Amino acid sequence: GQSIRIAIAGYGNLGRGVEAAIAKNPDMQLTGIYTRRPPSQLQPRLEATSVYSMEALSGHAGKIDVLILCGGSKEDLPQQGPELAALFNTVDSFDTHARIPEYFASVNGPALANRKTALISAGWDPGMFSINRVYGEALLPDGATYTFWGKGLSQGHSDAIRRIPGVAGGVQYTVPVQDALEEVRQGSRPTLTTRQKHTRDCFVVLEPGADPEAVKNAIVTMPHYFDEYDTTVSFITEEALRREHNAMPHGGLVIRTGNTTEENTQVVEYSLKLGSNPEFTSSILVAYARAVHRMHQAGQYGAKTVFDVAPGLLSAKSPEQLRAEDL
Ligand SMILES: NC(=O)C1=CN([C@@H]2O[C@H](COP(=O)(O)OP(=O)(O)OC[C@H]3O[C@@H](n4cnc5c(N)ncnc54)[C@H](OP(=O)(O)O)[C@@H]3O)[C@@H](O)[C@H]2O)C=CC1
Numbered sequence: 001g002q003s004i005r006i007a008i009a010g011y012g013n014l015g016r017g018v019e020a021a022i023a024k025n026p027d028m029q030l031t032g033i034y035t036r037r038p039p040s041q042l043q044p045r046l047e048a049t050s051v052y053s054m055e056a057l058s059g060h061a062g063k064i065d066v067l068i069l070c071g072g073s074k075e076d077l078p079q080q081g082p083e084l085a086a087l088f089n090t091v092d093s094f095d096t097h098a099r100i101p102e103y104f105a106s107v108n109g110p111a112l113a114n115r116k117t118a119l120i121s122a123g124w125d126p127g128m129f130s131i132n133r134v135y136g137e138a139l140l141p142d143g144a145t146y147t148f149w150g151k152g153l154s155q156g157h158s159d160a161i162r163r164i165p166g167v168a169g170g171v172q173y174t175v176p177v178q179d180a181l182e183e184v185r186q187g188s189r190p191t192l193t194t195r196q197k198h199t200r201d202c203f204v205v206l207e208p209g210a211d212p213e214a215v216k217n218a219i220v221t222m223p224h225y226f227d228e229y230d231t232t233v234s235f236i237t238e239e240a241l242r243r244e245h246n247a248m249p250h251g252g253l254v255i256r257t258g259n260t261t262e263e264n265t266q267v268v269e270y271s272l273k274l275g276s277n278p279e280f281t282s283s284i285l286v287a288y289a290r291a292v293h294r295m296h297q298a299g300q301y302g303a304k305t306v307f308d309v310a311p312g313l314l315s316a317k318s319p320e321q322l323r324a325e326d327l
């Protein structure tokens with residue numbers, strides 16, 4: 001049938017990834033990129049991609065089936081999510097876990113009032129890891145769940161660093177504590193605090209004249225991002241950032257160890273090894289855009305999470321094909 005018309009709001013790592021992911025999905029077409037910067041400033045991946053200013057977006061509501069929000073979770077999505085869910089069916093990757101309940105409510109109101117479908121917090125964590133945490137708990141009620149990330153580049157934490165006054169650029173790597181990972185792998189089901197599972201290493205380029213101590217303090221005390229972790233902050237040049245920190249690999253795993261009887265232990269593991277965090281995340285957002293389009297057509301309005309999406313809706317295959325080929 002008619003291809004699904006996708007647009008991108010915000011053109012950073014995710015925006016570029018969504019542009020690439022759409023090209024891998026023949027049932028979808030990219031109608032345009034919308035940016036808060038002057039459109040002429042952007043070099044889209046694909047020459048043919050139309051770039052518009054964000055102001056043009058409201059006038060284009062009739063030609064977009066799903067708008068994928070690629071802004072930063074720290075400051076962009078809290079404003080753009082609720083605003084755009086009033087006008088479009090949306091998918092976003094909001095990942096400030098502690099704030100998801102309030103964000104869900106802020107998006108649900110405008111989406112319901114305007115009979116739109118808004119999927120929040122898609123991606124891999126939150127997203128695919130969330131689904132596997134729920135599978136683990138539901139399938140093995142007597143057990144323990146562990147999530148480990150990295151070593152890799154967290155886009156959410158890198159975005160949060162870049163929003164600090166005086167910061168010109170920066171990245172954050174998440175490092176799992178090997179001993180903790182080993183303890184879990186040996187099945188001893190340890191109780192581990194946030195601080196015992198990961199450390200965070202930040203590399204920051206300062207604006208001229210910025211105070212390193214003030215920036216370092218703003219990072220290590222940042223609620224929901226760094227305050228519960230042992231965090232290092234290193235100051236580097238713009239040149240070093242470009243040369244040594246332009247790859248965005250990541251990965252991680254969700255482990256559920258449980259007992260179905262006293263004598264039988266079961267272990268479920270879901271793991272990711274990502275060459276590019278943004279491209280993988282974007283590929284997930286595009287698959288969920290297919291589901292959101294179908295959920296909207298079925299009259300399922302309001303804010304949704306990945307817990308509300310039947311897996312079959314993600315696939316380009318028909319239910320009949322899925323039953324015949326993948327069950
Ligand atoms: N749930 C999950 O598993 C995951 C979630 N995420 C989330 O995705 C969010 C976005 O990540 P990411 O795409 O890496 O963020 P970026 O920093 O690359 O982009 C964020 C926004 O900043 C603006 N921007 C981008 N580049 C520039 C630039 N050179 N100059 C000025 N503005 C710029 C863009 O808006 P505009 O075009 O309007 O200027 C863009 O939408 C993260 O904050 C994170 O929370 C990321 C990975 C996984």
Ligand SMILES: N[C@@H](C[C@H]1CC(C(=O)O)=NO1)C(=O)O
Pocket residue numbers: 095124125126149150152153154155156157173174250277
């Ligand atoms: N949301 C994360 C995706 C994963 C990575 C992560 C971390 O390293 O803390 N937490 O969740 C991101 O923005 O990259």
